[in-house]
Amino acid sequence: MIxxxxxxTDEPGSMLVSLWRQxxxxxxxxxxxxxxxxxxxxxxxxxxLSRRGCREMMRQLFIAGIKSLPVVTVVGMFTGMIxxxxxxxxxxxxxxxxxxxSAVMVSLLREMxxxxxxxxxxxxxxxxMAAQIGTMTVNDEIAALEIMSISPVRFLMTPRMAxxxxxxxxxxxxxxxLGVIGGGIVGQTQLNVPWDQYITMAIDxxxxxxxxxxxxxxLVFGIVITGVSxxxxxxxxxxxxxxxxxxxxxxxxxxxLILIFGxxxxxxxxxx
Amino acid sequence: MIRFEKVTxxxxxxxxxxxxxxxxEQGEIFVIVGPSGTGKSVTLKxxxxxxxxxxxxxxxxxxxxxALDGAALSKVRGRFGYLFQGGALLGWMTVAENIALPLxxxxxxxxxxIAAQVEEALGLVGMxxxxxxxxxxxxxxxxxxxxxxxxxxxxxxxxxxxxxxxxLDPVTARTIDRLIRRLxxxxxxxxxxxxxxxxxALLIADRIAMLTGGRFVEVSTPKEFVASEQPDVRRFLxxxxxxxxxxxxx
Numbered sequence: 423m424i425x426x427x428x429x430x431t432d433e434p435g436s437m438l439v440s441l442w443r444q445x446x447x448x449x450x451x452x453x454x455x456x457x458x459x460x461x462x463x464x465x466x467x468x469x470x471l472s473r474r475g476c477r478e479m480m481r482q483l484f485i486a487g488i489k490s491l492p493v494v495t496v497v498g499m500f501t502g503m504i505x506x507x508x509x510x511x512x513x514x515x516x517x518x519x520x521x522x523x524s525a526v527m528v529s530l531l532r533e534m535x536x537x538x539x540x541x542x543x544x545x546x547x548x549x550x551m552a553a554q555i556g557t558m559t560v561n562d563e564i565a566a567l568e569i570m571s572i573s574p575v576r577f578l579m580t581p582r583m584a585x586x587x588x589x590x591x592x593x594x595x596x597x598x599x600l601g602v603i604g605g606g607i608v609g610q611t612q613l614n615v616p617w618d619q620y621i622t623m624a625i626d627x628x629x630x631x632x633x634x635x636x637x638x639x640x641l642v643f644g645i646v647i648t649g650v651s652x653x654x655x656x657x658x659x660x661x662x663x664x665x666x667x668x669x670x671x672x673x674x675x676x677x678x679l680i681l682i683f684g685x686x687x688x689x690x691x692x693x694x
Numbered sequence: 695m696i697r698f699e700k701v702t703x704x705x706x707x708x709x710x711x712x713x714x715x716x717x718x719e720q721g722e723i724f725v726i727v728g729p730s731g732t733g734k735s736v737t738l739k740x741x742x743x744x745x746x747x748x749x750x751x752x753x754x755x756x757x758x759x760x761a762l763d764g765a766a767l768s769k770v771r772g773r774f775g776y777l778f779q780g781g782a783l784l785g786w787m788t789v790a791e792n793i794a795l796p797l798x799x800x801x802x803x804x805x806x807x808i809a810a811q812v813e814e815a816l817g818l819v820g821m822x823x824x825x826x827x828x829x830x831x832x833x834x835x836x837x838x839x840x841x842x843x844x845x846x847x848x849x850x851x852x853x854x855x856x857x858x859x860x861x862l863d864p865v866t867a868r869t870i871d872r873l874i875r876r877l878x879x880x881x882x883x884x885x886x887x888x889x890x891x892x893x894x895a896l897l898i899a900d901r902i903a904m905l906t907g908g909r910f911v912e913v914s915t916p917k918e919f920v921a922s923e924q925p926d927v928r929r930f931l932x933x934x935x936x937x938x939x940x941x942x943x944x
Binding site for chain 2: 474
């Protein structure tokens with residue numbers, strides 16, 4: 423049952439009680455969001471077998487992928503350019519600027535590609551998911567689905583989850599490619615690093631493992647963004663104000679979780 | 695058909711419903727009236743377990759719906775149609791797609807069969823020509839009628855109407871009232887209507903219940919209701935210019 427009653431509690435007697443209550447409510451929210459995420463992921467195979475599910479997933483792929491493309495393009499390109507410039511300026515002090523290709527490639531594959539695409543998707547797609555589902559919640563559309571015996575998770579969340587699971591790694595890879603191109607442009611125009619030398623160094627230092635770990639990170643970010651945004655949407659209360667709050671919370675929580683999961687995955691895959 | 699047994703519901707530390715007990719018979723139109731914020735919609739939501747009683751039980755037939763969850767709850771909800779105040783249509787689907795949704799998702803009907811059912815439901819609510827419009831392209835009254843078409847397309851045993859005529863002009867309001875009556879007579883649907891609109895309630899109800907302070911202060915036929923001496927009922931009738939003889943001119 424997605425439609426839940428608001429929880430009313432007495433005024434807390436002290437700050438300690440208030441803090442304890444917040445912890446309990448926070449754990450409850452994590453549990454529910456996690457449960458919704460697992461349900462949505464488990465529903466993907468069945469969704470792929472249904473025509474309506476595939477159609478809805480294609481619509482979500484378009485929203486998550488094609489509509490985000492202009493922003494991802496600009497951000498990817500400039501991330502690479504900034505990385506190239508910052509690293510290049512430092513390396514030039516040691517006459518080692520030919521290595522900017524490797525530095526840009528490695529940092530994009532391992533961290534900046536999935537991180538930047540995750541942030542963009544959380545801001546563009548996650549916020550829109552939270553706002554749309556939140557509006558549906560306050561307009562009784564989610565309750566209407568439940569009364570029609572249609573699971574809102576299966577109907578709304580699963581296609582979004584499938585689209586994000588597919589699209590975040592693709593967009594992350596796309597960000598990396600554009601970032602490397604951006605770094606190359608800076609290298610050639612401002613640091614006098616020839617293009618072929620830049621690319622050779624970039625490819626020589628890139629490891630398949632970096633690519634896989636980066637794509638895995640992006641996949642996890644996609645799951646986290648969808649889980650958080652849909653959960654916030656489903657638990658929206660109090661009309662338009664509530665929709666605004668849910669949207670804001672979904673973006674902030676997604677950003678924080680992207681950072682936290684980014685660190686955890688890096689720590690798991692790379693030995694100190 | 696529907697039975698409330700000593701249902702109490704607390705929201706925000708306040709008893710919205712208090713020891714509420716009543717029965718709704720099969721095939722009847724039961725209208726719940728009362729001032730705003732007295733728990734009319736809360737009562738309705740208990741019938742499909744969108745809300746759960748703080749104490750007491752809600753029965754639909756032989757099933758205690760207030761204790762159900764998961765697939766069993768979904769099965770009981772399949773017996774209901776629910777018209778929400780704003781229609782609750784999905785904004786990105788056309789009216790016809792909205793109406794077809796419960797059939798597409800819950801039955802194995804072919805597209806032709808679904809189209810025929812949708813056409814029939816649209817015809818019943820007088821919207822045969824409006825199936826391909828989006829909810830944003832139609833008026834509030836039409837959205838309610840479309841919501842009603844979606845509520846009845848699965849031929850439910852019971853339809854719950856939450857303020858079906860609020861915010862509508864009198865002509866559209868009476869059209870909806872006649873529609874509720876017609877559906878009840880033609881399809882034998884048990885109807886529970888929550889409304890402020892007493893004139894409409896007197897027109898369609900088999901029984902009217904007045905909810906005040908979390909309890910029914912009057913449950914009677916429209917005739918008895920108009921003649922009631924209960925002070926809350928009298929105040930409510932007077933406010934809508936209804937005397938013991940019927941509706942007065944202003």
